[in-house]
Amino acid sequence: MGSEPAAPARRELTLIGAGLAGSLLAILLSRRGWKVDVYERRGDPRIKGYESGRSINLALAERGRHALRAAGLEDVVMRKAVMMRGRMVHGLDGSVQLQRYGRDDSEVIWSVHRADLNIDLLEAAERAGATVHFHRRLHTVDFDAGYARLIDDRDDQPHDIRFDVLIGSDGAGSALRGEMVRKAGFGERTEFLDHSYKELTIPPGADGGWLIEPHALHIWPRGRYMCIALPNDERTFTVTLFLPNHAAPGSTDPSFASVRSGPEVRALFERDFADALPLIPGLEQDWEHHPPGLLGTLYLDRWHLGGRAVLLGDAAHAMVPFHGQGMNCAFEDCVALADAMDRQPTLAAAFAAFEAERRPDAAAIQAMALENYIEMRDLVDDPDFLLQRELERALQERHPRRFVPHYTMVTFMRIPYAVALERSEIQRGILVLATRGRRDLAGIDWETLAQVVEARLPVLEGAG
Known part of the structure; x- marks a missing residue:
């Protein structure tokens, strides 16, 4: 000892x-x-x-x-610090959607x-x-x-x-x-992920301003891989690309084994991150000069x-x-x-x-x-996940001292992480069961849900 x-x-x-x-x-x-x-x-x-x-x-x-x-x-x-209101999700088709972290600007994170x-x-x-x-x-x-x-x-x-x-x-x-x-x-x-990352940069615009929305964490989710961008106060963004180290057998997903050169990463961005490509003029140079970082x-x-x-x-x-x-x-x-x-x-x-x-x-x-990681790269544009988030917000409004969203407990409160995890697992079970087979919240039995929430989730001190 x-x-x-x-x-x-x-x-x-x-x-x-x-x-x-x-x-x-x-x-x-x-x-x-x-x-x-x-x-x-x-x-x-x-x-x-x-x-x-x-x-x-x-x-x-x-x-x-x-x-x-x-x-x-x-x-x-x-x-x-630069305020980030939520995740700005960039779809493969070029669509953009802001998913707020909290209820309003009192519940944000800061870059x-x-x-x-x-x-x-x-x-x-x-x-x-x-x-x-x-x-x-x-x-x-x-x-x-x-x-x-x-x-x-x-x-x-x-x-x-x-x-x-x-x-x-x-x-x-x-x-x-x-x-x-x-x-x-x-x-x-140490348990290492089978994924690594590289960092890239979005510079300021020609006028010195932001090239994309500054008050968000930008995510380009693509299943088993993704790209994110966080704002800096000098009006740049730090871009981080996460890829598998090796593609799964039979998969056509990109990986650090298959994307090795500047031209190969440009081809990847042209295919999967087309709206981000014009924002990163140093893409090829950064890729070739920055070794991948490990995640464990x-x-x-x-x-x-x-x-x-x-x-x-x-x-x-x-x-x-x-x-x-x-x-x-x-x-x-x-x-x-x-x-x-x-x-x-x-x-x-x-x-x-x-x-x-x-x-x-x-x-x-x-x-x-x-x-x-799974949520960010694979679920933020999934219809079932989005419906669960909609129900989560509704239950928070109805039971503000009991049903507190996972992200709120972890990020906007200081309750022990272990308590946040335990409650989150209970809440996830409620959300999954209540939305199974549904396309929207029409017909939800709110009275039965209220009984479940009150039985399984004690009042959380400081919530509401």
């Missing part, structure tokens, strides 16, 4: 990773009186430009906004720029008193002795540090998790080593991006960990309480993110 920190009364701790979660946690803990040192393998993005690698645009929702409020940064971030957000968080962490060390890649850890070696990749020079407590906020490829797994196992396993779900049996080390965010539970909750979940982790450290008498107890609270929720949102 690892030994307890030698001198916890000193209230000193070391964070590995100065990305979004690490920077936010540094703010929260510094404000609570902890002396926080943060070690980051990359350079300072404020000096040499942001080295994000490939990443899917960030969708900020209520869980993330709550954490930003706790850090005093919501206003700063929201000034640069935020990862680089700008990270810089805002870093600067706030330093103002709060945290010290950030750049060009320090974690190499090895001696948990028992409380020593770690970090490497500066510019000159391969080692830098040894002493630590009392390590917190891993270093993402899906976490070096700290690797050291913890070597120390104590943890049952680490990380599972661990444990997240902490006694009071010596703990993981959070993607380092503990990386997920596929299809519910837009990766960042929001990681930010929620930060608040939960800081609160547990306030409440519990020891760090070991705090880390255990944090893990007990958050692991069921992490597992729930991981499952829901996988489900949402």
